[in-house]
Amino acid sequence: MNIFTNLLSLQLLVGILTGLGAGYLGSFMILKRMSLVGDVISHVALPGIAIALIFKVNPFLGAFTALFLAVIGIWILERKTELPSETLVGIFFALSLALGILITPEPELLEALFGDISKIGPVDVFLTAALIAVIFFTMFRIYRGLTLSVVSKQLAQSMGINVSRTNFLFLFLVAVIVALGLKVTGIFLTGALVIVPAAAAKNVSIGLAGFTRSAALFGGMSALGGILFASHFNLHPGPIVVLASGVIFLITLLFKK
Amino acid sequence: MVNQQTILSVENLGVKFDNNEILRGLNFIVQKEDVLAIVGPNGAGKSVLFRALLGLIPYSGKIQWAPGLKISYVPQKFNIDKDLPLSVEEFLKFKEKNPKKIIGALKSVGITDEHHIEHHVLKERVGWLSGGQIQRVLIAWSILNNPDVLLFDEPTAGIDVGGEETIYNLLKKLKDERGFTVLLISHDLNIVYKYANNVICVNKEMVCHGEPNVVLDPASLAKLYGGETSFYKHEHFH
Numbered sequence: 001m002n003i004f005t006n007l008l009s010l011q012l013l014v015g016i017l018t019g020l021g022a023g024y025l026g027s028f029m030i031l032k033r034m035s036l037v038g039d040v041i042s043h044v045a046l047p048g049i050a051i052a053l054i055f056k057v058n059p060f061l062g063a064f065t066a067l068f069l070a071v072i073g074i075w076i077l078e079r080k081t082e083l084p085s086e087t088l089v090g091i092f093f094a095l096s097l098a099l100g101i102l103i104t105p106e107p108e109l110l111e112a113l114f115g116d117i118s119k120i121g122p123v124d125v126f127l128t129a130a131l132i133a134v135i136f137f138t139m140f141r142i143y144r145g146l147t148l149s150v151v152s153k154q155l156a157q158s159m160g161i162n163v164s165r166t167n168f169l170f171l172f173l174v175a176v177i178v179a180l181g182l183k184v185t186g187i188f189l190t191g192a193l194v195i196v197p198a199a200a201a202k203n204v205s206i207g208l209a210g211f212t213r214s215a216a217l218f219g220g221m222s223a224l225g226g227i228l229f230a231s232h233f234n235l236h237p238g239p240i241v242v243l244a245s246g247v248i249f250l251i252t253l254l255f256k257k
Numbered sequence: 258m259v260n261q262q263t264i265l266s267v268e269n270l271g272v273k274f275d276n277n278e279i280l281r282g283l284n285f286i287v288q289k290e291d292v293l294a295i296v297g298p299n300g301a302g303k304s305v306l307f308r309a310l311l312g313l314i315p316y317s318g319k320i321q322w323a324p325g326l327k328i329s330y331v332p333q334k335f336n337i338d339k340d341l342p343l344s345v346e347e348f349l350k351f352k353e354k355n356p357k358k359i360i361g362a363l364k365s366v367g368i369t370d371e372h373h374i375e376h377h378v379l380k381e382r383v384g385w386l387s388g389g390q391i392q393r394v395l396i397a398w399s400i401l402n403n404p405d406v407l408l409f410d411e412p413t414a415g416i417d418v419g420g421e422e423t424i425y426n427l428l429k430k431l432k433d434e435r436g437f438t439v440l441l442i443s444h445d446l447n448i449v450y451k452y453a454n455n456v457i458c459v460n461k462e463m464v465c466h467g468e469p470n471v472v473l474d475p476a477s478l479a480k481l482y483g484g485e486t487s488f489y490k491h492e493h494f495h
Contacts, residue, residue: 027342031341031342144351147343147351148351150336150341151335151336151337151341151343151348151383152332152334152335152336153334154308154313154330154332154333154334155330155331155332155335157308157311157313158311158313158330158332159351159352202340202342205342206342206344206380206381206382207342207343207344207346207347207380207382208342208343208344208347209347210342211342
């Protein structure tokens, strides 16, 4: 049987790849103390999807464009002020969700909010694989600067690291993974896909390498377990994937370092 | 006076953020193997001065380092808490990949047992170390590349008084062994008297410059700290 014609295999491929990338990036989001950013910016995807549908463009593109604009906004706020911009970001993103709900046609609305990987094709697999490769490649280049800038921004700068550029690249990758996650878990749960595996990984690791690798692993495992379970019991995969990551989190609590 | 031993000369240095003048008209030179202390009240622009010297922020005037110097900088602000998943080894490897050099640097800062270094210190989370141990690791970080100049911003922030002496003694020992030049920001004038051979007092502009025993007189301290001289009275015995 060709795996590219079997729907479950396609779902598993997209899910696992997305889970790996989400877990990995999530570990750095926790490191940067921006755990909720994924959750919040995912809301912006909805008006993006709606506008794409209105203009008959690929909804992924619409979601990604909206997310990209959102991360630029956050990046500018980060640069302009050292103060927490949470309130402003919170308001803006909640409003965009409200707007999105209003203008998105109803059938697509449910899909966008809760995710739907029942209709994916080989193209989605290739797109996902390519983007996940971009994520890991870019992270390989910037993780040192990113981590050092968390330890001390001045220290990173004195080492010749362009902190602002590094942050921008990272936020760009966050936009990519949130856009990919929409397919698997939908707007409401894509934030969880990014954060829960990474939070679980933090429980069981001492250093950075262990933390980031187990976060990726837990993300992939959540997708694998969740999609298989959902397929077997004929349930909606998105929430099951997130619940699977929750189970992993609970288990890791037993081994907390 | 600028000569062959001069490693840094600063002329008419000024820094502005937006339209706020942070520093103006600073002039000083640093000679090889000097220990120059920079003192001044909170918000006087001391850390900004360091960042200007490192070329991290725009400035006016002239900053001239001797060519080919290796400069190490340990800033004041660190976000190292217990939660940070980063081992000492990973942190030090961000600067130097060679494990032998890393162990060498840790030995230099007084963690002498190689077995202890390899199996405990390096494997530990940075945030699980005590304040004094973190300072040692930061000093180890700063000497990893065999620097010619060390810039230390409040190296003892967050350390108890006993530990503070130890850290300065360690810095002094390393300086004597390796012959680097030290620029340090400190709030503690006793430390300045004891360890620095030169001091500049900064409060937006330069209030004094010279040997600590000579220039840190009541008048310049009053000007520097705004009248709180009794608190800063020179009390040491040697």
